Amino acid sequence: xxxxxxxxxxxxILSLFxxxxxxxxxxxxxxxLPAQLTAHxxxxxxxxxxxxxxxxxxxxxxxxxxxxxxHNAALQTISEPNSNHLAHAKIAANALIQAxxxxxxxxxxxxxxxxxxxxxxxxxxxxxxxxxxxxxxxQTLAPxxxxxxxxxxxNHTSSDIKAAAFESNPQNVSLSAHExxxxxxxxxxxxxxxxxxxxxxxxxxKDKAIYLENVVGGKLPAxxxxxxxxxxxxxxxxxxxxxMLMANSVG
Amino acid sequence: MISLREKILNTASNLFQTQGINSTGVDTIxxxxxxxxxxxxxxxxxxxxxxxxxxxxxxxxxxxxxxDKLNASAKKPSEKLQxxxxxxxxxxxxxxxxxxxxxxxxxxxxxxxxxxxxxSSEQSRQFRQYISTLAAEANIQDADGLALxxxxxxxxxxxxxxxxxxxxxxxxxKIAAKILIDGAVKAH
Numbered sequence: 001x002x003x004x005x006x007x008x009x010x011x012x013i014l015s016l017f018x019x020x021x022x023x024x025x026x027x028x029x030x031x032x033l034p035a036q037l038t039a040h041x042x043x044x045x046x047x048x049x050x051x052x053x054x055x056x057x058x059x060x061x062x063x064x065x066x067x068x069x070x071h072n073a074a075l076q077t078i079s080e081p082n083s084n085h086l087a088h089a090k091i092a093a094n095a096l097i098q099a100x101x102x103x104x105x106x107x108x109x110x111x112x113x114x115x116x117x118x119x120x121x122x123x124x125x126x127x128x129x130x131x132x133x134x135x136x137x138x139q140t141l142a143p144x145x146x147x148x149x150x151x152x153x154x155n156h157t158s159s160d161i162k163a164a165a166f167e168s169n170p171q172n173v174s175l176s177a178h179e180x181x182x183x184x185x186x187x188x189x190x191x192x193x194x195x196x197x198x199x200x201x202x203x204x205x206k207d208k209a210i211y212l213e214n215v216v217g218g219k220l221p222a223x224x225x226x227x228x229x230x231x232x233x234x235x236x237x238x239x240x241x242x243x244m245l246m247a248n249s250v251g
Numbered sequence: 252m253i254s255l256r257e258k259i260l261n262t263a264s265n266l267f268q269t270q271g272i273n274s275t276g277v278d279t280i281x282x283x284x285x286x287x288x289x290x291x292x293x294x295x296x297x298x299x300x301x302x303x304x305x306x307x308x309x310x311x312x313x314x315x316x317x318x319d320k321l322n323a324s325a326k327k328p329s330e331k332l333q334x335x336x337x338x339x340x341x342x343x344x345x346x347x348x349x350x351x352x353x354x355x356x357x358x359x360x361x362x363x364x365x366x367x368x369x370x371s372s373e374q375s376r377q378f379r380q381y382i383s384t385l386a387a388e389a390n391i392q393d394a395d396g397l398a399l400x401x402x403x404x405x406x407x408x409x410x411x412x413x414x415x416x417x418x419x420x421x422x423x424x425k426i427a428a429k430i431l432i433d434g435a436v437k438a439h
Contacts, residue, residue, distance in 0.1 A: 069403045
């Protein structure tokens with residue numbers, strides 16, 4: 001229903017609020033809604049996919065936040081049917097989308113050798129270019145993995161799914177769109193911090209290229225196997241997130 | 252020196268925020284506070300009353316802190332409205348932040364008949380009203396509408412932070428709030 005509800009990613013995200021409104025005003029359906037909304041992770045996966053297509057600064061957070069706003073507004077609408085919560089929730093969600101689209105977010109200050117800094121700087125161009133290919137990757141991943149996610153959502157609690165999504169397992173090459181989006185969110189978060197990377201000499205030769213290009217460089221991997229390997233090493237990066245005021249004064 | 256009642260209240264507040272309300276037993280509270288069940292029940296006749304007292308204190312502390320910050324930093328109502336999310340961000344990103352009492356309590360007590368749920372809803376409404384008053388003083392035409400949008404942003408960001416510390420949700424909420432406030436200012 002959501003997939004067919006808008007022509008653009010932001011249109012599809014915002015139509016969620018109209019669909020919820022329709023459900024809540026439909027006779028006898030409102031009783032079932034809270035149970036439907038507990039499939040929170042399924043909704044956030046879908047929203048994260050749209051947010052990624054939008055090239056939002058942090059699709060994972062945008063998806064999570066909008067799903068929570070929708071949930072809260074829907075619950076309020078159930079207890080106060082004549083309130084205008086969903087319409088205002090839609091306005092708030094739209095502002096959140098704009099907030100994630102309106103400017104370039106600060107880049108990380110890597111504590112690396114000069115060469116690595118140049119490498120990272122060069123790869124920033126690659127990030128810009130690869131966002132498009134990443135969206136394509138997510139699109140390619142989506143059909144069968146979204147079905148898997150739906151099955152998982154039926155069989156697990158949301159915390160199980162959440163734990164699975166953040167778990168890094170290099171042997172598991174069947175990453176879902178949600179996991180890919182999670183990884184992208186990690187890159188975005190790293191861009192806001194000062195990060196200490198493991199030395200490349202500690203990395204096995206077979207993984208070195210992926211480590212340098214996709215973890216240090218921040219380029220999104222081209223295939224699922226590399227994505228899994230990069231995710232494994234990404235977990236080992238330690239970042240400090242300097243308060244914004246300090247970051248501005250340094251910059 | 253803090254009173255025994257206050258000590259029990261602070262201990263319960265910390266445990267509720269970090270362990271959850273339902274999963275914190277009275278035995279744990281008295282053990283951590285270094286007192287007895289009898290003393291606890293002398294001050295709070297039931298666990299439910301203790302929860303209600305914790306919620307009331309938590310909400311009052313937050314409102315007082317926010318109000319003091321806003322009054323100290325801005326004089327004009329429009330400036331206060333603009334600064335609102337700066338201080339909310341400061342509060343959410345402080346190392347001591349463990350969540351918002353009424354948001355957590357509302358999730359743990361979903362039944363509308365429950366006294367804890369009712370107080371949580373009332374506090375949520377009070378905070379929305381507080382924003383609405385700020386907006387009305389700043390001559391915003393649809394003060395209630397803006398307050399509802401901002402409180403939805405706020406509660407969602409706090410929930411996201413409760414789920415994953417340092418999520419960054421509040422940073423984007425602050426920018427979104429500015430977009431909404433600027434839009435509302437232009438509209439009148």
